[in-house]
Amino acid sequence: MIAFDLVCRAGAHRFEGWFGSSDDFEQQKLGGLLSCPVCGDVAVDKAVMAPNVGRKGNQASTARRSADGEESVAVANMPEMPAEMVEMIGRIAEMQSKMLEKSDWVGDRFADEARAIHYGDAPDRTIHGSTTIDDARELHDEGIAVAPLPLPFVPPEAKN
Numbered sequence: 770m771i772a773f774d775l776v777c778r779a780g781a782h783r784f785e786g787w788f789g790s791s792d793d794f795e796q797q798k799l800g801g802l803l804s805c806p807v808c809g810d811v812a813v814d815k816a817v818m819a820p821n822v823g824r825k826g827n828q829a830s831t832a833r834r835s836a837d838g839e840e841s842v843a844v845a846n847m848p849e850m851p852a853e854m855v856e857m858i859g860r861i862a863e864m865q866s867k868m869l870e871k872s873d874w875v876g877d878r879f880a881d882e883a884r885a886i887h888y889g890d891a892p893d894r895t896i897h898g899s900t901t902i903d904d905a906r907e908l909h910d911e912g913i914a915v916a917p918l919p920l921p922f923v924p925p926e927a928k929n
């Protein structure tokens with residue numbers, strides 16, 4: 770299954786669609802089987818990737834915050850990414866969410882929690898959350914495992 774972020778033309782409503790393949794998406798779209806859950810518009814396109822940009826609390830792996838707190842993202846001036854790439858990202862997204870099923874979301878307490886686990890002050894388990902680059906470096910220097918997630922992760926509290 771592949772998840773695509775979709776957007777309707779009428780109201781620019783964004784929603785997520787799950788498909789068996791990239792072709793499956795095209796067929797459903799051409800057959801008028803896709804419609805916006807908000808307004809029912811059947812003119813639906815894939816949303817530009819990096820859909821989580823600017824969403825509160827999200828730490829997009831491609832997002833960078835400059836010294837003045839301005840958030841920026843890596844972009845390219847293409848109408849859309851190659852289908853193979855979109856499909857591959859879909860697969861990575863699927864693998865990432867499977868991997869995280871057995872992991873505890875700790876939000877921005879990641880650095881503290883990872884440290885507590887490392888020093889035996891908290892139960893040994895896999896956790897994921899967000900941290901600053903400086904904190905990640907410090908953890909690494911202390912010998913604590915930190916790996917960046919390949920894709921942005923939407924915190925459970927931001928999904929509603």
Ligand SMILES: [Zn+2]
Nearest residue numbers: 777782805808
């Ligand atoms: Zn709509």
